């Protein structure tokens with residue numbers, strides 16, 4: 001699965017939103033990770049922890065008040081050159097998006113322009129971003145091929161307005177559109193949220209097949225741990241804007257070493273579990289404008305000591321496996337964290 005060099009190497013990335021003339025909130029901080037070609041990485045964590053912000057920031061798609069004061073994201077282009085996404089100018093960004101990395105936005109319901117037919121969305125994207133000049137026939141051929149791949153009826157979909165499609169159809173059409181220019185990296189923000197269970201299943205299977213077929217590297221944002229367990233090779237847990245643990249899916253689900261990750265997993269109902277065994281994490285995540293001192297999780301943590309209140313722990317490597325496969329955690333007491341094996345359904 002992995003090759004020698006990462007396709008994306010993020011270091012100390014910080015993303016903030018300007019909230020007033022002299023005020024801002026930092027929504028993602030000190031983000032570092034490596035992603036290798038073909039890997040599928042899940043970003044998990046509670047609502048508001050900064051998942052969407054990070055996904056958008058990586059493609060420089062932040063809303064107007066979003067800022068990236070620090071950090072770099074080195075991306076290896078199709079031609080082998082390495083660029084820092086954070087340093088691309090507008091023209092370079094236009095060439096980068098869609099052809100090198102594409103995003104499927106959170107909320108399929110609103111991601112299409114409601115007054116434009118799906119066919120015109122494909123035409124605009126392919127015309128604006130393709131290196132080659134494409135004829136109408138080329139565009140129609142490509143759109144048809146892509147919609148077939150996501151098991152939609154191309155003629156019907158291309159001639160429809162977004163509101164004429166179901167949520168699941170829209171999500172499939174969005175995925176097809178994101179793949180139009182064969183990007184190396186696909187960022188999907190909550191690809192199955194707000195869809196019914198059977199439709200979710202269909203999308204998951206579809207993504208699995210598309211990955212086999214197109215071979216893209218994937219970052220997907222979700223608060224659904226089951227989805228992460230099923231689709232990810234790598235999982236990063238976020239809490240209050242920071243990645244607090246990263247590992248292979250097995251590390252995270254069977255041997256989590258951050259108390260927050262362990263708490264999240266213990267709050268999920270296993271397939272054959274007893275609901276009485278479920279536990280929640282006491283308290284709620286802090287507001288970004290009033291983060292606790294030290295480790296931001298310390299007020300909710302059973303393991304917290306005085307040390308945890310004095311400094312923010314750095315992301316330490318617990319198991320070094322190289323090639324972007326290591327297990328890292330941001331906790332001073334990770335060796336004490338005991339996990340009851342909830343994902344094993346044996347609790």
Ligand SMILES: Nc1ncnc2c1ncn2[C@@H]1O[C@H](COP(=O)(O)OP(=O)(O)OP(=O)(O)O)[C@@H](O)[C@H]1O
Pocket residue numbers: 017018019025027045046047048049050051052053054063065106223288
């Ligand atoms: N345009 C904005 N201006 C100011 N703050 C923002 C803006 N967008 C997001 N935020 C803040 O940044 C933080 C992270 O938000 P973000 O949407 O990235 O979280 P998330 O993890 O994707 O949540 P969810 O699971 O609900 O989608 C939140 O506290 C949010 O209030």
Ligand SMILES: [Mg+2]
Pocket residue numbers: 051052053106189
């Ligand atoms: Mg979000």
